[in-house]
Amino acid sequence: MRATGAAEMRAQTVALDKRHVWHPYTPMQQYIANVDPLVITRAKGVYLEDANGRRYIDGNSSWWVAALGHGHPRLLRALANQAEMLAHCALGGITHEPAAKLAEELVAVAPRGLNHVFYSDNGSTAIEVAVRMAGQMWQQVGQPRKKRFVALEGAFHGDTLGAACLGGIDVFRGGMGGVTFDLVRLPVVGSGQGDGAYAAGYEAIVDLISRCSDEIAAVVVEPIVQGAAGMRIVPPEYLKQVSNACAQHDVLLIADEVFSGYGRTGAMWGCEHAGVVPDIMCIGKAFASIIPMAATLASDRVFEAFLGDKSRALYYGHTFSGNPIGAALAREVLAIYRDEKVLEQVARNAPVIARAFERISAIRGVTRVRSIGMIGAADLEAPVSSDESGARGGYFGEIGWRVYEEGLKRGAYLRPLGSTVYVAPPLVISERELTELMTIFEESVRAALK
Numbered sequence: 001m002r003a004t005g006a007a008e009m010r011a012q013t014v015a016l017d018k019r020h021v022w023h024p025y026t027p028m029q030q031y032i033a034n035v036d037p038l039v040i041t042r043a044k045g046v047y048l049e050d051a052n053g054r055r056y057i058d059g060n061s062s063w064w065v066a067a068l069g070h071g072h073p074r075l076l077r078a079l080a081n082q083a084e085m086l087a088h089c090a091l092g093g094i095t096h097e098p099a100a101k102l103a104e105e106l107v108a109v110a111p112r113g114l115n116h117v118f119y120s121d122n123g124s125t126a127i128e129v130a131v132r133m134a135g136q137m138w139q140q141v142g143q144p145r146k147k148r149f150v151a152l153e154g155a156f157h158g159d160t161l162g163a164a165c166l167g168g169i170d171v172f173r174g175g176m177g178g179v180t181f182d183l184v185r186l187p188v189v190g191s192g193q194g195d196g197a198y199a200a201g202y203e204a205i206v207d208l209i210s211r212c213s214d215e216i217a218a219v220v221v222e223p224i225v226q227g228a229a230g231m232r233i234v235p236p237e238y239l240k241q242v243s244n245a246c247a248q249h250d251v252l253l254i255a256d257e258v259f260s261g262y263g264r265t266g267a268m269w270g271c272e273h274a275g276v277v278p279d280i281m282c283i284g285k286a287f288a289s290i291i292p293m294a295a296t297l298a299s300d301r302v303f304e305a306f307l308g309d310k311s312r313a314l315y316y317g318h319t320f321s322g323n324p325i326g327a328a329l330a331r332e333v334l335a336i337y338r339d340e341k342v343l344e345q346v347a348r349n350a351p352v353i354a355r356a357f358e359r360i361s362a363i364r365g366v367t368r369v370r371s372i373g374m375i376g377a378a379d380l381e382a383p384v385s386s387d388e389s390g391a392r393g394g395y396f397g398e399i400g401w402r403v404y405e406e407g408l409k410r411g412a413y414l415r416p417l418g419s420t421v422y423v424a425p426p427l428v429i430s431e432r433e434l435t436e437l438m439t440i441f442e443e444s445v446r447a448a449l450k
C-alpha cells in the first residue's frame, strides 16, 4: 500500500473504531480519549505488522492462540481446501469426516480414557459444556444433591455466565450483578509461597472434598498454571492431591486446558506434569488456531450417564458446533505438532525463557519471577517516586502498561496482566526471535522501572 494510502486507511480505521467498536476488557472513555491503538494489517510467523509498516513480535501469541505462529501455510491451505468442500453444516443428526476424524485424533492424543468429544465455539463454552455435563450427570445417576462446583482462588475459565461464575478474579466478575451459581472457592498455592503454604492448601482442599463430597459435582482447575491470575504456577503435587481427593470421594475433576494445553507448559497437557487424568477436559485457543473452535472431552462414565431414554440426553449445543473448517484446521494443527515436532521445539526454547527471567529477577522493582515451558512472568512494583493512583499494582495498575509502551517502541507486543508482565510467545519461535523478544522484554522492564 502507498504510504499516503496506508496513512489514510489507518486514520479512517481509528476514527470508525472509536465511533463504533466496543473493545473487550477496555475502559472505553480512556481508550477513546487517550489511546492511539495499534492498527494491525497483517501477521506472519511471530510478527504482527501495523499500518505504519512496523513489526512487533507477538509476545502473547495473540491471547495465547497462535502457538504455531501466524499464517502457517499448511493451516491456510487446510482452511481454503475445507472451505471449498464444505464450509458449514449443522452437527445435529448429521456428521462429516473432519468432525469424526478429529474426534478420533483427539482421543488418541488426550489423557487416556477421555473417549467422547463435544464440540463448541470457544474456551468459555467448552467450560459451560463441562459444567452442564457434570451437573446433569449426577442428576441422572441418582445423586441429585451433587450440584455444587469447587473452583480455585484466582481461577479464570472464561466470560460466559457459567464460566465467569467459576472465575476467582474480581475484576472479571464485577459486572455480573450478583448472578452466580453455587460455588465453593478454595485457596490455591502458587510458586514462591513456601512448603508450609502448600501443605495448608492441600489440607483445605482435601478437607472440603471429604466433608462435602455428597454435595460437590466437580472441582474445576487450570492445570499447572493459572494464566489470567498472572501466570501463577501451581505445583504438580497440588493438582495430584486434588485429583486423588476427587477420586477417593467420587467428585468429578474438570481440567481447563484451554491455556495450558497444546504444549504451552512443556507437556502436551498441563495434567501430564502431575500424571493426572481428569473426568472432563476442556480445550480451545491453539486447538483450531485460526477459527473459534473448542472441545470438551469426557470419560466413558460421564458419557454413559446420558444414555437411555430421550429425556437423559444433553440438550445443549451451539450453531457452529463441530464446524467443518474448524475441525479441518484442528486436525491440521495436530498434524503440524507431529510433523514439526513442536514439543521438541518447546523443550529447546523453554530454557531460554527460564534463563532470561532469572536475569530479570535481579532488576530493582521486580518482586518475583517464574517460568514454565513457553511462559515467563515477572511481578513489578511501581517506583517509589510514582504518584499516579493505582501505579502500585493490581489489575488497574499502570506499571505493566508502561512495559507495554516500552515494548512497542522496541518492537514487541507485551500486553500485561495488571502489574504482572509476561511472555507466552508462539511455541515455534526461532532461537534468534526468542532472544530478540527476551532482550526487548528485559530492556522494556528496565525502562519502565527507571
Ligand SMILES: Cc1ncc(COP(=O)(O)O)c(C=O)c1O
Residues within 6 Å of the ligand: 122, 123, 124, 125, 127, 156, 157, 158, 159, 222, 227, 228, 256, 257, 258, 259, 260, 284, 285
Ligand atoms: C484457562 C482459560 N479457560 C477459558 C478461557 C476462555 O476462553 P475464550 O476466551 O476462548 O472463551 C480462557 C481465556 O483466556 C482461559 O485462559
